[in-house]
Amino acid sequence: RRMCLPVGGLLATLAVVVGTAVAFAPSPRITWEHREVQLMQFHQPGIFNYSALLLSEDKDTLYVGAREAVFALNALNISQKQHEAYWRASEDKKAKCAEKGKSKQTECLNYIRVLQPLSATALYVCGTNAFQPTCDHLDLTSFQFLGRNEDGKGRCPFDPAQSYTSVMVDGELYSGTSYNFLGSEPIISRNSSHSPLRTEYAIPWLNEPSFVFSDVIRESTDGAEGEDDRVYFFFTEVSVEYEFIFKLMIPRVARVCKGDLGGLRTLQKKWTSFLKARLICSRPESNLIFNVLQDIFVLRSPDLKEPVFYGVFTPQLNNMGLSAVCAYNLSTAEAVFSRGKYMQSATVEQSHTKWVSYNGAVPTPRPGACINREARAANFSSSLNLPDKTLQFVKDHPLMDDSVTPIDNRPKLVISDVNYTQIVVDRTQALDGAVYDVMFIGTDRGALHKAVNLKSSVHIIEETQLFPDLKPVQTLLLSSKKGRKFVYAGSSSGVVQAPLAFCGELHTCVDCVLARDPYCAWSPATAACVALPETDGPRRDLIQEMSGDTSVCPDKIKESYRQHFFKHGDTAELKCSQKSNLARVVWKFQNSGLKAESPKYGLVGRKNLLIFNLSEGDSGVYRCLSEERVRNKTVLQVMAKHVLEVKVVPRTPVPFTSPAVRTEGGRITPKVSAGPTQGSSPQTPAVRATTPRAIIPSSSAVPTSMSRKPKTVSSVVSEVHSEKTVYLKSGDNRLLMSLFVFFFVLCLCLFAYNCYKGYLPGQCLKFRSAVLLAKKQPVSDLSDCEPSAKETLVEQGSFSQQNGGQPKPALDTGYETEQDTMASRLPTDREDSQRIDDLPVRDRPFDVKCELKFADSDADGD
Ligand SMILES: *[C@@H]1O[C@H](CO)[C@@H](O)[C@H](O)[C@H]1NC(C)=O
Ligand SMILES: *[C@@H]1O[C@H](CO)[C@@H](O)[C@H](O)[C@H]1NC(C)=O
Ligand SMILES: *[C@@H]1O[C@H](CO)[C@@H](O)[C@H](O)[C@H]1NC(C)=O
Numbered sequence: 001r002r003m004c005l006p007v008g009g010l011l012a013t014l015a016v017v018v019g020t021a022v023a024f025a026p027s028p029r030i031t032w033e034h035r036e037v038q039l040m041q042f043h044q045p046g047i048f049n050y051s052a053l054l055l056s057e058d059k060d061t062l063y064v065g066a067r068e069a070v071f072a073l074n075a076l077n078i079s080q081k082q083h084e085a086y087w088r089a090s091e092d093k094k095a096k097c098a099e100k101g102k103s104k105q106t107e108c109l110n111y112i113r114v115l116q117p118l119s120a121t122a123l124y125v126c127g128t129n130a131f132q133p134t135c136d137h138l139d140l141t142s143f144q145f146l147g148r149n150e151d152g153k154g155r156c157p158f159d160p161a162q163s164y165t166s167v168m169v170d171g172e173l174y175s176g177t178s179y180n181f182l183g184s185e186p187i188i189s190r191n192s193s194h195s196p197l198r199t200e201y202a203i204p205w206l207n208e209p210s211f212v213f214s215d216v217i218r219e220s221t222d223g224a225e226g227e228d229d230r231v232y233f234f235f236t237e238v239s240v241e242y243e244f245i246f247k248l249m250i251p252r253v254a255r256v257c258k259g260d261l262g263g264l265r266t267l268q269k270k271w272t273s274f275l276k277a278r279l280i281c282s283r284p285e286s287n288l289i290f291n292v293l294q295d296i297f298v299l300r301s302p303d304l305k306e307p308v309f310y311g312v313f314t315p316q317l318n319n320m321g322l323s324a325v326c327a328y329n330l331s332t333a334e335a336v337f338s339r340g341k342y343m344q345s346a347t348v349e350q351s352h353t354k355w356v357s358y359n360g361a362v363p364t365p366r367p368g369a370c371i372n373r374e375a376r377a378a379n380f381s382s383s384l385n386l387p388d389k390t391l392q393f394v395k396d397h398p399l400m401d402d403s404v405t406p407i408d409n410r411p412k413l414v415i416s417d418v419n420y421t422q423i424v425v426d427r428t429q430a431l432d433g434a435v436y437d438v439m440f441i442g443t444d445r446g447a448l449h450k451a452v453n454l455k456s457s458v459h460i461i462e463e464t465q466l467f468p469d470l471k472p473v474q475t476l477l478l479s480s481k482k483g484r485k486f487v488y489a490g491s492s493s494g495v496v497q498a499p500l501a502f503c504g505e506l507h508t509c510v511d512c513v514l515a516r517d518p519y520c521a522w523s524p525a526t527a528a529c530v531a532l533p534e535t536d537g538p539r540r541d542l543i544q545e546m547s548g549d550t551s552v553c554p555d556k557i558k559e560s561y562r563q564h565f566f567k568h569g570d571t572a573e574l575k576c577s578q579k580s581n582l583a584r585v586v587w588k589f590q591n592s593g594l595k596a597e598s599p600k601y602g603l604v605g606r607k608n609l610l611i612f613n614l615s616e617g618d619s620g621v622y623r624c625l626s627e628e629r630v631r632n633k634t635v636l637q638v639m640a641k642h643v644l645e646v647k648v649v650p651r652t653p654v655p656f657t658s659p660a661v662r663t664e665g666g667r668i669t670p671k672v673s674a675g676p677t678q679g680s681s682p683q684t685p686a687v688r689a690t691t692p693r694a695i696i697p698s699s700s701a702v703p704t705s706m707s708r709k710p711k712t713v714s715s716v717v718s719e720v721h722s723e724k725t726v727y728l729k730s731g732d733n734r735l736l737m738s739l740f741v742f743f744f745v746l747c748l749c750l751f752a753y754n755c756y757k758g759y760l761p762g763q764c765l766k767f768r769s770a771v772l773l774a775k776k777q778p779v780s781d782l783s784d785c786e787p788s789a790k791e792t793l794v795e796q797g798s799f800s801q802q803n804g805g806q807p808k809p810a811l812d813t814g815y816e817t818e819q820d821t822m823a824s825r826l827p828t829d830r831e832d833s834q835r836i837d838d839l840p841v842r843d844r845p846f847d848v849k850c851e852l853k854f855a856d857s858d859a860d861g862d
């Protein structure tokens with residue numbers, strides 16, 4: 001039974017991985033590229049591997065341990081370096097290291113691995129030091145190493161590639177790492193002058209562990225039980241209890257007691273309180289078992305009765321990039337250690353050992369228990385007094401049979417297509433008083449996910465690209481100071497500091513509410529999405545609705561629009577700045593709809609509409625609508641409105657590939673008439689700017705994220721919804737679409753063939769005349785523009801221009817202005833406030849001519 005469960009699960013995991021694992025994956029609602037949001041960063045030229053972070057909240061200083069260097073940074077703005085100290089491996093040590101076959105350029109350097117507070121004026125620092133781990137004290141007043149040159153064996157790994165964890169508890173360093181050059185001897189130890197302790201070097205104790213995290217859990221303050229402080233270690237190791245054709249990994253939590261002094265004879269200078277148990281993180285209904293622990297965060301909060309461990313896990317065979325978050329109550333783990341069954345090895349068939357549940361008598365005092373009041377009452381005042389029977393038992397039975405189960409018996413979050421590496425959790429109170437645990441999770445591609453559990457479903461509020469070079473997030477740290485909380489992330493390339501929310505980037509009330517971000521609320525007074533103050537008081541007049549119910553937003557009847565002028569034959573790109581990945585973008589043209597020739601339209605980046613080979617018939621009002629489902633409601637917003645006018649050029653027709661706009665020095669210059677030869681030049685800027693971008697979204701079930709390669713599909717997908725309207729959708733099933741397009745083309749072919757053969761003379765004639773009529777009848781939708789508002793811009797360059805009460809050249813400010821019209825009853829207005837100067841070349845408006853008009857309001861707001 002014991003063997004079947006995980007093995008079957010793993011096989012099922014593989015099956016799921018090749019199957020439809022994406023079906024349940026939530027995707028981040030908003031994706032922030034690195035340049036889109038304000039992040040503070042630190043990187044010292046020539047220094048890499050920023051893997052150790054330590055925050056001093058009272059000094060507002062972030063200490064960073066990197067390769068051969070330690071820095072002190074201003075914790076409020078890590079771009080401001082306060083101090084630096086270098087600790088390079090000596091040439092002599094490097095030479096010895098290289099002799100042993102290690103790389104002098106990468107491995108034989110001093111990677112800082114331990115960075116712990118020793119006192120108010122000193123840090124305890126250990127580094128790999130060219131495969132000779134060494135520890136030193138860093139004096140914080142002079143910010144210099146004292147040169148103590150302590151042997152760091154057992155505290156710091158030899159090899160920078162090996163795992164490590166450490167925690168300083170009352171001046172004594174507890175660490176988990178490997179003890180030898182080869183990394184084959186794992187150890188959990190305490191470096192203490194009065195009682196250094198370590199684990200037995202035996203497979204049942206530690207079996208090829210990969211250390212992840214360690215922390216101290218103080219004895220409960222309320223219960224005056226005379227209990228002991230415990231130090232918890234988290235790691236993944238090779239299973240002894242389950243056998244499989246390959247090494248099966250098992251995530252573990254282990255615990256030692258601070259008061260442990262080792263045994264007198266048995267377990268001399270060894271832990272007498274070392275017990276470990278399996279951590280369970282699985283989703284039985286989909287047979288997913290997450291058996292590799294990546295990171296743990298201990299959430300402590302005054303309103304939590306006990307600390308909660310949040311862990312990120314991945315499956316062992318992770319070709320799909322599945323990740324999960326599981327949370328555990330401390331008491332669940334404690335119960336396993338203090339009341340659970342032990343496991344024991346049994347020899348079967350002479351040589352083979354098998355681990356089974358131990359059902360015999362357990363000696364007293366209970367093996368592995370901390371010395372508490374009860375033990376003291378029984379005259380066991382320290383581990384040195386413990387009877388041999390107890391010590392021998394714990395030496396042979398360090399593994400518990402019971403497992404530590406997660407809260408609610410299931411993961412808080414399961415996601416595919418992303419490998420989670422690190423986690424921190426902040427507990428915050430929303431406007432309505434509800435408390436949320438907000439998870440900040442780092443990925444192996446330099447991004448940070450922010451997720452929250454909302455009424456039984458998980459919502460990934462946003463994804464932020466912290467590291468543009470896509471390096472894995474190796475360390476995450478959360479500052480806990482009220483009012484100025486930040487997330488700090490370290491990678492091999494640098495350190496980044498991010499605020500907990502980017503409320504200011506959400507520009508409308510609907511956006512602010514749909515974000516369902518407990519840190520953000522809409523302020524009607526300032527018409528801005530603001531960070532919710534952590535104290536009461538000014539919270540009163542704010543709007544926040546964690547259910548995503550946008551009806552709380554004040555009705556908006558404003559609708560701004562932009563007007564564009566194009567030449568015949570140009571290619572137009574109409575922008576729609578919809579940030580939400582959960583929304584579907586739908587383009588509408590007039591009420592009579594787009595014409596159905598599919599090569600005419602394209603979507604760029606799932607949002608922006610491309611119209612090729614413009615003709616007079618393309619003039620009119622284009623609207624970009626976003627449809628977002630929140631729970632069982634669909635919220636519809638008009639994201640952008642474009643009024644397009646195509647002008648006839650009385651000269652030779654412009655080739656279809658001619659550039660609509662080119663940019664020089666950050667300014668938009670109009671395309672001045674394109675010669676007929678231009679289409680033949682393969683170097684034409686517009687060709688390069690537009691054609692590679694014909695990215696049509698694939699199935700919306702696949703979460704988009706900047707950490708994934710964009711899928712480029714060469715065909716343009718369009719769909720006829722009614723005879724009147726043609727939508728370009730971002731979320732359609734590609735297979736259905738292909739089938740549809742295939743049959744459509746087939747029908748067309750049949751029709752054309754029959755036409756050609758003259759089998760259908762009546763219909764054929766009708767069709768031909770219809771086509772001819774349509775060509776002769778240019779649609780003008782600007783006929784009822786207010787003529788008084790017409791104004792011509794003088795500047796030679798031009799551009800998309802939003803109408804405003806006082807029209808002004810778009811390039812003067814770099815901003816588009818906004819026009820109020822009674823255009824729509826939708827509770828929305830979405831201004832495109834991105835600066836033109838900030839836009840990459842390809843995102844700039846294409847528009848060419850220099851006129852500016854008021855367009856008619858068109859009141860079909862849906
Ligand atoms: C150290 O940083 C370099 C440069 O980013 C990277 O290639 C290397 O893998 C890192 N090494 C470790 C052990 O993190
Ligand atoms: C952080 O410090 C850097 C360097 O002094 C400065 O350029 C930057 O403006 C600061 N950022 C903030 C948000 O204060
Ligand atoms: C670690 O042990 C060494 C030698 O046993 C001792 O000199 C040093 O002070 C100890 N460090 C800590 C932090 O306990």
Ligand SMILES: *[C@@H]1O[C@H](CO)[C@@H](O)[C@H](O)[C@H]1NC(C)=O
Pocket residue numbers: 318319320321417418419444445
């Ligand atoms: C996740 O990691 C595995 C290897 O550990 C890799 O094969 C896979 O491509 C990664 N997935 C993503 C989405 O990064």
Ligand SMILES: *[C@@H]1O[C@H](CO)[C@@H](O)[C@H](O)[C@H]1NC(C)=O
Pocket residue numbers: 377378379
């Ligand atoms: C503990 O030791 C004291 C004195 O050494 C003795 O009087 C007492 O009976 C002992 N108690 C137990 C429970 O053994």
Ligand SMILES: *[C@@H]1O[C@H](CO)[C@@H](O)[C@H](O)[C@H]1NC(C)=O
Pocket residue numbers: 304305306329332405406407408409
């Ligand atoms: C974890 O603790 C919370 C309260 O702190 C409790 O509501 C919940 O039932 C506990 N879960 C488990 C699995 O013990």
Ligand SMILES: *[C@@H]1O[C@H](CO)[C@@H](O)[C@H](O)[C@H]1NC(C)=O
Pocket residue numbers: 613614615656
């Ligand atoms: C552009 O449209 C015109 C009709 O408006 C048509 O004659 C011409 O062939 C089209 N050009 C291309 C490249 O599709």
Ligand SMILES: *[C@@H]1O[C@H](CO)[C@@H](O)[C@H](O)[C@H]1NC(C)=O
Pocket residue numbers: 632633
């Ligand atoms: C949406 O859900 C709410 C409760 O969650 C329910 O009261 C309501 O009837 C549902 N509406 C629809 C259209 O299903």
